[in-house]
Amino acid sequence: MDKISPDKGETLKSLFQTFVTGINNIKATAPRHFLDSIGLDFQKLHLGFNSGQFHHRKDNSFKAPFIELGILTKSDAPVRDNSMTAYTVFGDYSIIFPLKDKNGNITNFYAHRFKIQTPKGEYLNNEGIYPCFPSKRTTRLFLTENVIDSATLIQAEVLENRDAVIALRNGELTDDIKKAIEQLAELTQILVIGKEVCEVLIEQLKSLTTAQIVYAVSPLDSLNEFWLNHGTEGLLMFLEEIEPSANSTGFQMISDQEFFFKGQEVSYHIRGVISQNTTLLELDFEIEVDRSGDVLRDKFDLLKELETKKKIYFWTENNSLNSSQIILELKEIKAELDKVRREQGKPDKQRGFSTKQDKLAKQLLMSKDLFGQLNELIGKAGIVGEEKSRLLLYLISSSYKFKYNLHAVIHSEDMTTGSELATKIAGLIPETEQYYIDITSSRTFRYYGNSKINNKLILIPDYSGVTSSKAINDLKCLQAKGQIISDAPTKGDNGEVVTNRTEVNGHSSSIGACKNSKKYFEGQPRTVLVSMDNSSEQMQRLMEYDCLSMSGQIDEKAEEQAKELLQYIIRNIHPLEVINPHASALMLPLNVTNARMLTLQLNCFVSLVALFRQHQRGTDKQGRIVVTKEDIQTGLDLYLDALMVTIDELDAGTRDFFDKLKVLMMSQSEKEQTKLTSLDIQKALGISKSHTNRFLSILLDHEYVQKEGHRNQGFSYVVTNWDESNTIKQMILERLATHHDPNTMGHQNTDRH
The missing domain is CATH 3.40.50 (Rossmann fold)
Structure with missing residues (x-):
């Protein structure tokens, strides 16, 4: 197929946007469930869904560019009207992966048709690369047999800095892939992962680059299947095992700060601390000529290739050495040191996508006692x-x-x-x-x-x-x-x-x-x-x-599993629109401070509650979640205490002190008439003198307590305002109870269905 013109490129871009809209549609459950089953996130990978209906009810001028691109092909299928024309759609009912050119423009589609009896993939044309052309600064390149395996490596987050991945076209190199590899001047290693070793492919790669080529046979039918079964940790172990060992390349790690490499004509003694700054790889080198014993002692930053080459050219000219071979050996040393850096800087291995945890999260979101189980799970997570x-x-x-x-x-x-x-x-x-x-x-x-x-x-x-x-x-x-x-x-x-x-x-x-x-x-x-x-x-x-x-x-370990499950719950809640037909029931009394602001807050929180229950109910015709009275009840139960903190003229610390002070007063024989000194309160509540005096000063300013006595005889304090907080709370509950059962307001939700 001819090179795609800018106009056709815009056509593919706009068409892909409709595919992205399609996969986000509330009705597109089948493609999302399929992607969930293979562990891929359509939002993270920027995927689309072709339902095969984008051309329906469109005129011929709309269809013309798609016919030219081969996306629509005239068909002999029967039609209900002789004036109509039937079309076969490229990638009908499939997941769409975009392929891009060197400028990042969409130039091709890979369609994975998951609904047919034997799922298969097909390409629109022979152009482009998935996921994109690699950066010119790439040092390690992964080649996978298909698009799904490349997407798996991206989803699993196993790629390090300056790594890249390319999906082969049915296990073969295309012209665009060859051009991409040829322009990678800093490439040191290519890792090819497939079902079986392909000698022809290896020879083709050798003709394109001087980088080290390593071929690995996938232990299962695909890399995706292996990841689903063994997780990111298993995938990382597999990738580490296929890389050549240090001894096979002549590289030896004597200690964390000392290394040795045996080349063809020279030996390399390397010393220094490997920086975790990926823009720096400067170490002390002693390069010894095997036949004469001459030694070059210098500091090399292997990331500054031009400076390194100049030093090597000058030194090898005087020693009749093969400068090209030494530069190749330094590239190999650089690749090995990069691996050491990755190992030294690697934190505890994080888990990748877990189908088990994802399944448990979906099951929990369907639970009738959702919020009760969530609260229990949060406790198991160490809170x-x-x-x-x-x-x-x-x-x-x-x-x-x-x-x-x-x-x-x-x-x-x-x-x-x-x-x-x-x-x-x-x-x-x-x-x-x-x-x-x-x-x-x-x-x-x-x-x-x-x-x-x-x-x-x-x-x-x-x-x-x-x-x-x-x-x-x-x-x-x-x-x-x-x-x-x-x-x-x-x-x-x-x-x-x-x-x-x-x-x-x-x-x-x-x-x-x-x-x-x-x-x-x-x-x-x-x-x-x-x-x-x-x-x-x-x-x-x-x-x-x-x-x-x-x-x-x-x-x-159990705490970490609980945390991970709660994270998967967040991932499985989608940002849908919420409509609340009972919103007027949440209007707070006007005499409450900031009544309008707090009413909006309460409505927002109830909407969050409804979103967490989205897996338990459908949506309306506009794809919105509808708030139920049960959501309002749950929201009120959780939010009411925070509401009281907000409207309280006392801050939370002073309120807590005042509540304890009232309990202390009522425990005395004189009950509400009790008078206590500051020292008595300090000792009884176990609070420092400065804190006690600060709290009492605030309570005096707001007329919650009264100060009695004289400076010479000492002061004592008596509570004068006993139930103002309960009065306000009861007033709010009575206002909200207009649409709800007042006997259940403000109590912990049991998530009854």
Whole structure:
């Protein structure tokens, strides 16, 4: 087929966009289930679905370019009207993988027809490469027999920096693949993975490159099948085993900082620490000529090829050595040192896609007791206590995926415990979808661009790292509106001062702990304030867990499995639209502070609850999830305590102190008339003097307690406002109970169906 013109390239691009829309359609369950069965994520791999109907009800001018490209072919199939023409569609009812040219433009399609009795793949033409042309800086290239196996390597995330993968055309090289390999000047190794060794292919590759060629036979029918059975860890072990051993190449690793390589004419003694910076590979070399004993001692950075070649040419000219052979040997040494670097810098091996965990996640999402099981699973993941708030925080943390995103701020007097809770909750979200912030400068958020935090969970364990730099206002703007638009003056080349506009977009959720949550976040439209359990019973549970952990009695493997399952649950919840026909039932009374803002928050949270139940119900005609009264009940049960923290004029720490003080007063013989000194309260509650005086001062300002006595005789305190919090809570419950059973409001949800 002739080279595709720009117009035809645009045709393929626009057609592929319809295929992408097709696979996202709510009705396209069959292709998504097929991809789930082979462990591929259509969003990550950017795949499409051809239902074979894109040309229906279109005129001849629309069909003409597709007929020219061979996507539509006239057919003799019967039609209902003689004026109509039947067409055979390329890749009818198939998963579409785009192939690209060297400029990154779509130039071909691979269609995997999964619905027919014997699934097969077909190409539109002979052009392009899947997934794309490799970077010119590629040092290691994987060649697989088919597109599915190449997609598997990408999905499994086993490719290192400067690795690339290409899918062969039915096990053979095309002209585009040959051209791509020829332009890889820094290539040191090609790993070919297939069902059997092909000598013809090896000879073809040798004629294209001087890189080392290694052929491996897949242990099962395909690389994809092997990955599904053995996971990413098994796939990594397989890839490591097929690479030649150090001894077979003449390379020996004497220690972490000393290496030896035996070449044809010279021997290489190499010393130094291998940097984990992948842009640097500088070590001390002693290159000794075997026949004369002459030695070159120099420092080589093997990534600076031109500089290395100059040194070698100059030295070999005076010693009558084959400079080309030595340069080839240095490339081999570089490949071996790269492998050592990967091993030294490799963290604990992460699991790839697990079909077992994915299946368990789908089963759990279908459970009638969904939220009860989720809460239990969160506990198994190592989050002790906090039974209601931990589930609330998990749902809010996951909201970055959806239109109804929220942000959680945990109020904590003990920042160690608060930060630990925030970090553990964030650990239940896929790691690739998190963004960690510890300390930041005042204007950092203004230069984030549009991808750094978009559709991610922002983890800020301790907000003091943000508040101390005065970046908190920018962060609050980003949380509230999802964007920051800022103007800044700059001086142009001609000396004139001009204004430049910077725009940052970041649809995200966030979680973090803050000591002054009321001060910084009160009145923020999408920020939910959450209090921690500061009871002595909770502190006892945490200390018992710490002791069990230190003594090795915690099953860390079971905790990791629980975390992983919760991450797979997040992956299986799709960002659908939600419609709430009962939204008016969630209107808060107007005399509640920030009633409109909190009503919107409550509606967003109920929408999150409905999204988690999407696998248990269908959608309406517009593909939307419809909120039920059961969703509202669950949302209220989880959100009500956070709502009370937000509307409370006291911060969570002071409220906790006041509740304990009331219990202490009622335990005395005089009950509500009890008067206690500051020292009595300190001793009874086990709180420091500074904290006690600060809390009492706040309570005095808000007229919750009254101070009696004289300076010479000492002061005592008496509670004057006993039930204001319960009064407000009861008022809200009565307002919301208009559409619900008041006897069940505010109690833990049991997820009854």
